[in-house]
Amino acid sequence: MTILPAVERYEVTIPVVVVGAGAAGLCAALAAHEAGAEVLVLERDPVPRGSTALSAGLVPAAGTRWQREAGIEDSPEAFAADIMAKAEGEPDPGEVARVTRAVGPALEWLADAHGLRFSVITDFRYPGHSANRMHGLPGRSGEELVDRLREAAETAGISILCDAQVTTLHAAPDGRIAGLTLRRPDGTEDHLGCGALVLACNGYGGNKNLVRRHVPALADALYFGHPGNQGEAILWGEALGAATRHLSGHQGHGSVAHPAGILITWATITEGGVQVNLQGRRFSDESHGYSEQATRVLEQPEGIAWTIFDARIAGIARQFEDFRQAEAAGAILEADTIPTLAAVSRLPEAVLADTLAEVARLKAEGATDTRGRNFAGSPQLSAPYRAVRVTGALFHTQGGLVVNDGAQVIRRDGSAFPNLFAAGGAACGVSGSRASGYLSGNGLLTAVALGRIAGQAAAR
Numbered sequence: 001m002t003i004l005p006a007v008e009r010y011e012v013t014i015p016v017v018v019v020g021a022g023a024a025g026l027c028a029a030l031a032a033h034e035a036g037a038e039v040l041v042l043e044r045d046p047v048p049r050g051s052t053a054l055s056a057g058l059v060p061a062a063g064t065r066w067q068r069e070a071g072i073e074d075s076p077e078a079f080a081a082d083i084m085a086k087a088e089g090e091p092d093p094g095e096v097a098r099v100t101r102a103v104g105p106a107l108e109w110l111a112d113a114h115g116l117r118f119s120v121i122t123d124f125r126y127p128g129h130s131a132n133r134m135h136g137l138p139g140r141s142g143e144e145l146v147d148r149l150r151e152a153a154e155t156a157g158i159s160i161l162c163d164a165q166v167t168t169l170h171a172a173p174d175g176r177i178a179g180l181t182l183r184r185p186d187g188t189e190d191h192l193g194c195g196a197l198v199l200a201c202n203g204y205g206g207n208k209n210l211v212r213r214h215v216p217a218l219a220d221a222l223y224f225g226h227p228g229n230q231g232e233a234i235l236w237g238e239a240l241g242a243a244t245r246h247l248s249g250h251q252g253h254g255s256v257a258h259p260a261g262i263l264i265t266w267a268t269i270t271e272g273g274v275q276v277n278l279q280g281r282r283f284s285d286e287s288h289g290y291s292e293q294a295t296r297v298l299e300q301p302e303g304i305a306w307t308i309f310d311a312r313i314a315g316i317a318r319q320f321e322d323f324r325q326a327e328a329a330g331a332i333l334e335a336d337t338i339p340t341l342a343a344v345s346r347l348p349e350a351v352l353a354d355t356l357a358e359v360a361r362l363k364a365e366g367a368t369d370t371r372g373r374n375f376a377g378s379p380q381l382s383a384p385y386r387a388v389r390v391t392g393a394l395f396h397t398q399g400g401l402v403v404n405d406g407a408q409v410i411r412r413d414g415s416a417f418p419n420l421f422a423a424g425g426a427a428c429g430v431s432g433s434r435a436s437g438y439l440s441g442n443g444l445l446t447a448v449a450l451g452r453i454a455g456q457a458a459a460r
């Protein structure tokens with residue numbers, strides 16, 4: 001990943017250039033444009049997609065008008081406390097406060113100024129959140145989110161140059177970014193000057209070497225994020241002397257349908273489902289969270305588990321486009337009895353029956369099992385049952401460039417680069433250094449909140 005000296009004169013210089021057209025880059029572009037700057041977004045793919053399009057598109061926010069309308073009491077402080085609890089105090093409290101305060105107003109801005117039709121999810125809650133605060137668009141899909149953001153940018157007249165991979169940054173001796181080199185699919189290259197640069201090209205999940213270095217436990221796991229996220233922001237930052245933090249932090253997921261390769265919402269677990277291994281036995285406290293569950297599933301025979309739930313839970317899960325696709329693909333198996341469930345999943349019937357009887361007893365007693373899962377208030381699983389064969393996967397990385405209040409990238413000595421900003425997966429997130437620190441929604445939280453902050457600051 002190269003850094004070159006600034007060239008003497010650029011034929012074209014754009015006041016704000018954004019690298020990457022996912023949620024972070026498009027929010028940054030919209031904010032910079034609104035603040036009066038001319039903006040150009042550079043995207044390596046033919047169409048903006050990124051990991052944003054692969055996500056469920058759910059953005060956590062506290063104190064929003066959608067929550068108030070639904071009678072949900074919440075605050076940025078309560079949200080910040082949940083983030084700190086999940087990551088056991090590792091994230092920077094200042095950054096946590098900044099993004100939890102900024103994300104609610106950012107969603108209301110996207111709704112009011114750009115017509116994105118958010119609503120709050122009220123029928124299930126992800127582990128670790130003390131209030132219902134996940135906001136999504138009507139289809140509850142990330143593709144819808146990135147498409148609506150791209151349309152908003154196009155409507156605003158923002159230029160998005162696709163098939164334009166940024167390969168090199170040009171830096172002056174004082175660390176000011178003067179310009180960059182971009183490569184087109186036919187191999188031709190262009191130089192472009194910039195007044196300010198926003199790095200919104202996510203983390204390094206698609207770069208096997210970096211995954212092996214920072215998250216060795218998932219080096220050979222399925223990567224379920226966007227392959228174009230090669231870690232350039234971090235590599236450029238390191239070459240420039242930028243501070244990085246929590247590079248081993250990441251979001252895993254313990255419930256990706258296999259071999260269909262479709263995300264199965266964790267609502268299947270939070271609403272009362274369980275996971276068993278190929279021996280028909282439970283192996284973990286699934287309620288901790290889907291991120292750390294990736295490694296637990298991969299530790300099981302063949303790296304496989306079955307998520308077992310029922311028709312009621314399937315009704316809740318069906319609001320997600322991914323789940324509907326999994327049903328259409330035949331990945332969600334159905335059974336009227338436990339013996340049929342064992343037969344369709346090829347799990348040992350006697351062991352599976354014992355496992356589910358034990359789960360039923362724990363639920364009836366509202367008890368906590370030996371692994372620590374508390375079944376109090378969890379509705380019984382009842383026929384007809386559902387089962388889906390799943391594996392663990394790496395979704396995205398959470399470590400990255402350290403930024404200040406204005407999303408400006410910081411050097412190792414604590415000073416700020418004059419015109420370099422980072423947002424979304426390019427910046428250090430709020431999950432700390434471990435998979436278990438990832439609170440559901442931390443990914444789009446920093447994409448939307450820091451994206452807007454970075455765009456506003458870059459325009460200044």
Ligand SMILES: Cc1cc2nc3c(=O)[nH]c(=O)nc-3n(C[C@H](O)[C@H](O)[C@H](O)COP(=O)(O)OP(=O)(O)OC[C@H]3O[C@@H](n4cnc5c(N)ncnc54)[C@H](O)[C@@H]3O)c2cc1C
Pocket residue numbers: 019020021022023024025042043044045048049050051052053054055056057058059060142164165166167200201202203224225226228229230232251263395396423424425426440441442443444445447
């Ligand atoms: C399956 C899945 C489900 C998820 N579900 C959720 C969820 O429900 N809620 C949540 O909060 N988070 C979720 N996440 C995480 C979330 O998707 C990411 O944290 C978020 O999308 C990051 O946004 P971003 O804009 O930083 O990156 P991206 O959306 O990945 O965008 C980065 C863009 O930069 C482009 N790019 C990269 N390098 C270059 C380059 N050199 N030059 C030009 N362009 C470049 C890429 O092509 C890409 O379009 C999920 C992730 C996955 C994989």
